[in-house]
Structure formats: C-alpha cells, structure tokens
Amino acid sequence: MRNLLALLALLTTNNLLAATPPDGIPRELARQRAAQLSGLSYHLRLTLTPRAPSASGHEELQFRSSSSAPVLLDFREGIVANLTVNGVAVPAKMENGHIELPASAIHAGDNTVSLDFTAPVATAGKAITRFEDKDDNTEYLYTLFVPMDAEMAFPCFDQPDLKGRFHLELTAPDNWTVISNTPIESHSPVGDGQRLTMFSETRPISTYLFAFAAGPFRKVHETAGLPGLYVRQSKFKKAEEEAPEVQQTTAQGIDYLSNFFAQPFPFPKYDLVLIPGFAYGGMEHAGATFLREESVLFRTAPTHSDHLNRDILLLHELTHQWFGDLTTMRWFDDLWLKEGFAQYMAYHALAALKPKENIWKRFYQSIKPAAYSIDSTKGTTPIYQNIANLKDAKSAYGAIVYSKAPGVIKQLAFVLGEENFRDGLRLYLKEHAYANAEWSDLVHAFEKVSGKSLQEWAAMWIRHRGMPQVDVAWSCNAQDRIDHFSVMQHDVLGEGGVWPIAMQIELAYPEGAPTRLRVQLNTEKSDLQEAHAKPCPQYVFLNDQDFAYGRFLLDERSRKAVIKRLGGVSDAFERTLLWGSLWDSVREADFAPREFLELALRLLPAEADESLAQSLIGHVTTGLHRYVSDAARAQIVPNAEALASDRMLHSTEQDFRIIWFRGLRAIAESPQGRAQLKDLLGGKLAIPGVDLRPLDRWTMVTALIALNDPDADSVLAAEEKRDQSGDGQKYAYMAKAARPDAASKQKYFNDYLHDPSRPEDWIAQSLGGFNYWNQSDLTLPYLKPALEALPQIKRDRKIFFLLGWLNSFIDGQRSPAAQAQVREFLATASLDKDLQLKILEVSDELDRTVKIRQRFP
Numbered sequence: 001m002r003n004l005l006a007l008l009a010l011l012t013t014n015n016l017l018a019a020t021p022p023d024g025i026p027r028e029l030a031r032q033r034a035a036q037l038s039g040l041s042y043h044l045r046l047t048l049t050p051r052a053p054s055a056s057g058h059e060e061l062q063f064r065s066s067s068s069a070p071v072l073l074d075f076r077e078g079i080v081a082n083l084t085v086n087g088v089a090v091p092a093k094m095e096n097g098h099i100e101l102p103a104s105a106i107h108a109g110d111n112t113v114s115l116d117f118t119a120p121v122a123t124a125g126k127a128i129t130r131f132e133d134k135d136d137n138t139e140y141l142y143t144l145f146v147p148m149d150a151e152m153a154f155p156c157f158d159q160p161d162l163k164g165r166f167h168l169e170l171t172a173p174d175n176w177t178v179i180s181n182t183p184i185e186s187h188s189p190v191g192d193g194q195r196l197t198m199f200s201e202t203r204p205i206s207t208y209l210f211a212f213a214a215g216p217f218r219k220v221h222e223t224a225g226l227p228g229l230y231v232r233q234s235k236f237k238k239a240e241e242e243a244p245e246v247q248q249t250t251a252q253g254i255d256y257l258s259n260f261f262a263q264p265f266p267f268p269k270y271d272l273v274l275i276p277g278f279a280y281g282g283m284e285h286a287g288a289t290f291l292r293e294e295s296v297l298f299r300t301a302p303t304h305s306d307h308l309n310r311d312i313l314l315l316h317e318l319t320h321q322w323f324g325d326l327t328t329m330r331w332f333d334d335l336w337l338k339e340g341f342a343q344y345m346a347y348h349a350l351a352a353l354k355p356k357e358n359i360w361k362r363f364y365q366s367i368k369p370a371a372y373s374i375d376s377t378k379g380t381t382p383i384y385q386n387i388a389n390l391k392d393a394k395s396a397y398g399a400i401v402y403s404k405a406p407g408v409i410k411q412l413a414f415v416l417g418e419e420n421f422r423d424g425l426r427l428y429l430k431e432h433a434y435a436n437a438e439w440s441d442l443v444h445a446f447e448k449v450s451g452k453s454l455q456e457w458a459a460m461w462i463r464h465r466g467m468p469q470v471d472v473a474w475s476c477n478a479q480d481r482i483d484h485f486s487v488m489q490h491d492v493l494g495e496g497g498v499w500p501i502a503m504q505i506e507l508a509y510p511e512g513a514p515t516r517l518r519v520q521l522n523t524e525k526s527d528l529q530e531a532h533a534k535p536c537p538q539y540v541f542l543n544d545q546d547f548a549y550g551r552f553l554l555d556e557r558s559r560k561a562v563i564k565r566l567g568g569v570s571d572a573f574e575r576t577l578l579w580g581s582l583w584d585s586v587r588e589a590d591f592a593p594r595e596f597l598e599l600a601l602r603l604l605p606a607e608a609d610e611s612l613a614q615s616l617i618g619h620v621t622t623g624l625h626r627y628v629s630d631a632a633r634a635q636i637v638p639n640a641e642a643l644a645s646d647r648m649l650h651s652t653e654q655d656f657r658i659i660w661f662r663g664l665r666a667i668a669e670s671p672q673g674r675a676q677l678k679d680l681l682g683g684k685l686a687i688p689g690v691d692l693r694p695l696d697r698w699t700m701v702t703a704l705i706a707l708n709d710p711d712a713d714s715v716l717a718a719e720e721k722r723d724q725s726g727d728g729q730k731y732a733y734m735a736k737a738a739r740p741d742a743a744s745k746q747k748y749f750n751d752y753l754h755d756p757s758r759p760e761d762w763i764a765q766s767l768g769g770f771n772y773w774n775q776s777d778l779t780l781p782y783l784k785p786a787l788e789a790l791p792q793i794k795r796d797r798k799i800f801f802l803l804g805w806l807n808s809f810i811d812g813q814r815s816p817a818a819q820a821q822v823r824e825f826l827a828t829a830s831l832d833k834d835l836q837l838k839i840l841e842v843s844d845e846l847d848r849t850v851k852i853r854q855r856f857p
C-alpha cells in the first residue's frame with residue numbers, strides 16, 4: 001500500500017511539473033509537498049533601506065525530502081539570483097510564482113537551498129508595506145503574509161502545514177527598532193549608520209505567521225512580566241495613556257488561557273505592535289501580534305463598549321497563539337478552526353475576567369446578526385469551505401468563519417457542557433502542539449472526552465451550508481393552561497436541511513419569573529409534551545440566552561405582547577434578544593419598518609443599556625436611509641433629530657451622550673440638524689464632558705459635504721487648516737469622497753483602481769463617503785465597473801478589502817434598477833465561483849431593501 005502511494009505521489013508530482021507550474025498553490029501541490037518535505041528551516045538575512053522600492057537579502061533553506069523528486073519553491077514578484085541546491089548551481093527561472101528545483105539537484109534526505117533575493121516594498125499591494133508618517137516625516141516597514149504573501153517577500157513553501165524554524169537577521173538604520181517573532185539575540189553595528197540584529201530561532205511556525213516590523217518604533221511602559229507594546233514615535237504620548245489597560249488585559253488573558261487550555265504560553269515572548277492603517281484589526285503572528293493602531297488608540301471619543309471591543313480584539317489575537325499558531329489548520333478550508341475559536345474564546349475569557357459585564361449579550365449583538373445576514377443568502381458557504389487553490393483563500397474570510405463559527409461553537413459548548421468542552425480543547429491542543437490539525441481531529445477530541453457522537457452534529461453544522469428558521473405554534477385552553485405547543489424548523493434557503501438544534505425556550509409571564517424549557521429539536525417538527533398544562537404565557541421566545549443558532553421570529557400573538565411589554569422587560573439580555581427578533585422580522589419584510597422605527601424612538605429615551613441603545617440607533621439609521629419611503633423619512637427625521645440632540649446634551653451618562661452624538665451625526669439632514677453639526681464643529685455647541693476627537697469631527701464634515709450643505713466648503717477648509725496631521729490628510733480624502741458631484745466621483749473611482757501609491761486604508765475609509773446613502777443616483781454608474789474590478793481586487797488587495805468594496809458599492813443602492821444590474825452581471829460575467837458567491841451574499845441586502853420598500857411603500 002505504501003509503495004503504491006509513493007508511486008502515485010510521484011506520478012502526480014511529475015504531472016504537476018511536466019508542464020508549466022500551476023498558478024497559485026493548488027491543494028494537490030500542497031498535499032504532495034507536505035508528504036515529501038519535512039524538517040524545514042529558513043535562515044534569512046535581509047537589508048531594509050529607507051525609501052527603497054525593494055528589500056534584498058540572502059536565504060538558506062534546509063529541508064528533508066522523502067525522495068529525489070523535483071520540488072516547487074514559491075516566489076512571486078521578486079528577483080532570485082545565485083541559486084544553488086546542495087551546492088550545485090540551478091537556473092533561477094520563475095514561472096507562475098514558482099521556481100522549480102529539478103530532481104537532479106534534490107537528494108532523498110537533507111537538502112540545502114541557497115539564494116539571493118530581492119522583494120518589492122510599497123505603500124500598498126505588497127507583502128512588505130511601507131507606512132509614511134507625515135506627522136514627523138519618518139517611515140515604518142511591516143510584513144503581512146496571510147494567507148499566501150510570504151512568497152512575495154522571500155522564496156518559501158507557502159502553505160500552513162509546512163511549518164519551519166525561522167532564523168532572521170535584519171540590517172536596518174541604527175535608529176530603528178526591529179521586532180519579530182522571537183527575542184533579539186544580538187545587535188552589532190555594520191557601518192554607515194546601519195545595524196545588524198539577529199533574532200533567536202523560532203519554534204516551528206507556518207509561513208503566514210512569520211513577521212517583522214521595523215522603523216523608529218518606541219516601546220511603551222516597559223514592565224517585566226507584561227507584554228511589550230510598540231508604537232510609532234509620533235503616537236508615543238497617546239499610547240502611554242492607553243498602554244496600562246491594554247497590557248493588563250493581555251497579561252490577565254495569558255494567565256486565564258494558559259490555565260483554561262492547560263498549556264503554558266507557547267512562544268518565548270509576546271509583543272503587541274501598533275501599525276497605523278493596518279488592513280485588519282489584528283494579525284496573530286506567533287509571539288508578535290500586529291494590531292491596527294486605530295483599534296487601540298481611539299480616533300473617536302470612546303464609550304465603555306469601545307473599550308470592551310478592544311478587549312475582545314486583544315483576547316482574540318491572544319487566543320490565536322494557541323489556536324492557530326501552536327496548533328494550525330492544515331489548509332485554509334479549516335480557517336474557522338482558528339477564527340471561530342479565537343472569537344468564541346475571546347468572549348469566554350472576557351466573561352471570566354469581567355464577570356460584571358453582560359458579555360454574552362454582547363456576543364449576541366456583535367456576532368449573531370452578522371452571521372444570520374450572510375447565512376440566509378444564496379451566497380453562503382458551509383463553515384468548512386472547500387478551497388481548491390490557496391489564491392482563493394482570501395474569500396474564505398468573512399462572517400461565516402468570524403460569526404457563524406463562534407455562534408455554532410457556543411451551541412456546541414451548550415450541548416457538551418462546559419467541562420467536556422474545555423477538556424476536548426485541552427486534548428486537541430496537546431495532541432497537535434506545534435503541528436497541524438483538521439476539524440475532524442477536534443470533533444474526535446470532543447467525542448473522546450464526552451463519550452457523545454458528534455457526527456450528525458458536525459455534518460449539518462460544519463459541512464452543510466445555511467441555517468434553520470425555528471417557529472412555534474401554541475395555544476391555551478379555557479383554564480389558561482397550554483394545550484398545544486409545537487416547534488418546527490425549516491431551511492431558510494429551502495435546500496432541505498434539518499439541523500440538530502439545542503435550545504432553551506422561554507415562557508414569559510406578566511408577573512414573576514419565566515419558565516425555561518431545555519429542548520432538543522432534531523426533526524422538522526416536535527410536539528413539546530413538557531410544555532403542556534403549564535400556565536398560559538404572555539409570550540414565547542425560542543432562543544432564550546442565545547444558545548442556539550438560527551432565525552427565531554416571534555409568533556403573531558407573542559409579537560403583539562412583546563411590542564406592548566418591551567420597555568418593561570427588566571433583563572437587558574432578554575430585551576436585546578427580543579429587539580433583535582423584531583429587527584429580523586423587519587428584514588424579512590414581515591414587520592413594517594416604520595412601526596419598528598416609531599417603537600424604537602418611543603422606547604429609546606428610557607433604554608438604560610448603552611450597547612442596546614447603540615444598536616437600536618443603528619437600526620433607526622438603517623431603517624431611515626434604506627427601508628422606509630422618502631415621505632416617511634421626511635416625517636420621522638425631525639423627531640429623531642430632536643431626540644438625538646436632546647439626549648446628546650442632557651443624558652446623565654457620558655456614554656449615552658456619546659452614542660447620541662453619533663446618532664445625530666448619522667441621521668441629521670434637515671437644516672436644523674445640519675446647523676447643530678456646524679455648531680459642534682465651530683465650538684458654539686459642546687457636549688458636556690465629551691471631548692470630540694479628530695475622527696468625530698471629520699465624520700461631521702463628511703456628512704455636511706454629502707448632504708450638500710451650503711457651508712460645506714468653508715467647513716472643510718476650516719477643518720483642513722485645523723488638522724494638518726497625517727491622519728487629518730487621510731480623513732480629508734475620506735470627506736471629499738462624499739462630494740455630491742459627478743466629476744469628483746469619476747476622479748475618486750479612477751484613483752481607487754489606478755493609483756498604486758494610494759494606501760489601501762485611505763481607500764477603504766473613503767468608500768462609505770463615496771457611496772453615501774443619499775447619492776444612489778450619482779453612484780449607480782459605478783456599480784457595474786465596481787463589480788467588474790473584483791478579479792483585480794481579489795488579486796491585489798488584502799483580505800477584507802474586497803468585502804468592504806462590494807458592501808459599499810451595493811449598499812449605496814436601493815432601487816430595482818440597481819438590483820437588475822447586479823443580477824444581469826451575475827448572469828453574464830464569467831467569474832470565479834468565490835466571487836460569484838460574494839456578490840450573491842452582499843446583494844441579498846439590496847434584494848431585501850427592494851422587497852421591504854415595495855411591501856411597505
């Protein structure tokens with residue numbers, strides 16, 4: 001059997017190498033290399049030069065090969081010279097992002113590859129990114145390799161299951177600080193104001209987890225026992241204020257997770273590096289997490305929720321050190337293994353660290369709506385996503401792995417019980433430390449510790465796409481007792497799925513505690529005997545405490561009762577879930593958006609929960625700008641503005657003054673509303689106790705420009721004069737994207753696609769202004785070109801950019817005409833499957849908008 005397999009592998013290898021090397025990294029190539037190669041170590045010597053368009057260096061790569069079959073090394077967009085394999089010169093021919101090391105040069109056993117290389121460095125679109133700090137005219141370089149850009153920085157085997165030990169030597173200006181995965185072993189001057197830094201060798205890590213950053217970074221609050229925190233020098237003062245909280249949360253998280261996983265922190269040190277304009281919230285490089293500076297040093301006046309969201313980000317990246325870095329998915333089809341658990345464990349850890357916070361309520365708010373809004377579309381995928389080629393891995397990132405997966409994991413913890421859940425994770429991490437694993441390994445670990453079979457559960461929740469809607473039918477008899485109670489599920493997409501659902505049902509009464517029933521629904525319909533003869537409830541809610549995953553709308557009788565009672569529901573979590581269910585009904589075109597908005601505006605003044613109030617204000621904004629008719633909006637806006645203004649100035653709690661300020665800025669459109677924004681900008685009006693920060697101010701400027709306020713130009717000029725910082729220049733670019741004129745849109749659109757020097761986060765931040773809610777007519781001509789640009793964006797941009805792009809351009813529209821354009825594009829364009837699914841996913845919101853507006857004109 002073994003020989004036969006080896007022969008098959010050899011045949012496959014020869015097939016792969018006979019013709020032109022494949023584009024990207026096909027799954028088959030990855031499998032074949034993982035079978036052939038082991039014991040990898042990379043010795044990299046790299047020189048970083050200020051302002052240079054590239055970095056160059058020398059590499060020695062060692063590995064064992066099980067045979068003398070040829071090997072494909074990955075490298076794209078750079079230059080290779082002086083290539084030798086085991087001392088024999090080999091032509092450095094690069095084709096389709098690969099260099100072929102011929103069979104004649106490869107030994108069965110140990111091999112050494114030696115080469116010189118040059119890799120591109122740029123402000124956008126490359127693996128090594130340059131950030132130019134306009135505040136003090138300095139520059140910073142940093143890497144971001146996930147999912148397959150390490151091969152744009154140096155020749156490597158760029159797949160997660162070929163872990164290597166990295167030994168990095170960096171030469172850089174001697175006034176720069178350099179940070180990488182491991183502690184620094186030594187520094188030595190090399191003349192010309194340059195210094196060589198040697199880092200100690202890493203443990204075995206995947207290529208996408210290797211990283212470095214360099215520039216005049218400064219270390220904040222260096223305290224023994226606390227993780228290091230690095231920031232660019234121009235933000236040092238600001239970072240000093242925030243650092244203690246960030247470092248404390250991280251240190252507490254390390255203690256908590258080490259205990260929970262029964263595994264000490266897996267790497268020799270842990271640093272946090274703040275990167276301005278970083279493409280995502282954070283990236284969990286082993287031992288050196290990079291965080292988006294803006295997510296840590298707030299650019300707007302922060303609320304309590306903003307602080308807790310920052311904690312979640314810190315704990316998410318921290319969890320990855322175990323879940324992702326110590327034990328890594330074999331291939332990106334199991335991306336959910338690391339992302340789902342990092343997200344779930346971040347909330348789990350924060351719930352333990354801050355037991356007074358209602359963390360699971362926040363989990364519901366941040367996680368579930370995002371998951372449901374994708375999982376109910378034709379563009380959804382299973383949690384486990386088949387990825388045939390690593391070049392398609394970017395498309396796996398999105399709410400299915402970041403939101404559905406943690407939602408499903410919460411359900412799993414409920415099914416298994418907390419102890420089994422914890423023991424299963426411990427076993428999984430122990431068995432696969434410094435190695436790779438697949439979802440089935442995790443399922444086996446849970447089965448082993450719990451003695452329960454999870455095969456059916458996994459088949460539906462991990463391998464099957466979509467979600468259930470669960471409904472209830474109930475009635476009471478003349479004695480006011482329940483005489484009928486059945487729960488039913490159906491597949492939201494109509495594809496015939498039936499899920500095993502564990503849930504807790506609440507029977508609510510006007511007085512006294514509710515009755516809670518734990519229910520397992522494994523079939524399409526179940527009559528619930530245990531509910532019979534219970535006192536007749538005021539209303540029924542099927543997903544009490546949010547244990548289950550699915551759509552849980554209120555039955556008609558319950559909905560009426562809830563609308564009457566909602567303001568009086570004392571438990572904030574329950575109130576949040578009921579509001580969420582009503583909003584789901586709005587999005588199903590089953591409940592008039594105007595009715596929802598009026599209810600929200602009536603109950604908001606008394607709402608005591610900040611994050612619930614914040615999400616309701618968000619729903620009101622969406623409802624006004626998308627779902628209700630223009631006539632209804634005109635009627636509602638003055639009241640909404642007046643309420644927002646009053647609460648912004650007179651709420652007793654500062655957090656509420658801040659969220660109502662944000663609400664006013666979002667909904668203001670009348671002359672009175674705009675006048676208030678101008679008064680806030682001009683200093684005639686102040687919010688008690690709240691110092692507005694630069695981004696608060698710039699978003700007001702953006703709104704005034706977008707709404708075509710007669711004073712917009714002078715307001716913009718005043719703000720540009722007032723804020724000339726690097727951030728200020730970026731925000732001015734964002735604000736001007738909202739200009740309601742065709743020439744300006746043309747200029748911006750051109751810039752987005754054809755100016756390679758424009759930093760990616762400038763574009764990302766300006767897309768909302770470009771597609772402002774009131775400018776659909778101006779932006780409709782760009783809808784189709786935006787869709788046509790998707791292949792280019794998929795290739796050149798970082799992971800989340802494409803989704804942000806699609807959301808902005810499609811959500812800028814709400815008409816049947818726009819809907820028709822999207823549908824026509826889908827029907828006629830020849831597109832990669834993953835792009836097709838993304839369009840289906842994102843355009844679902846446009847479909848809903850059109851449907852809601854038609855149903856409730």
Ligand SMILES: [Zn+2]
Pocket residue numbers: 316317320338339342
């Ligand atoms: Zn993550």
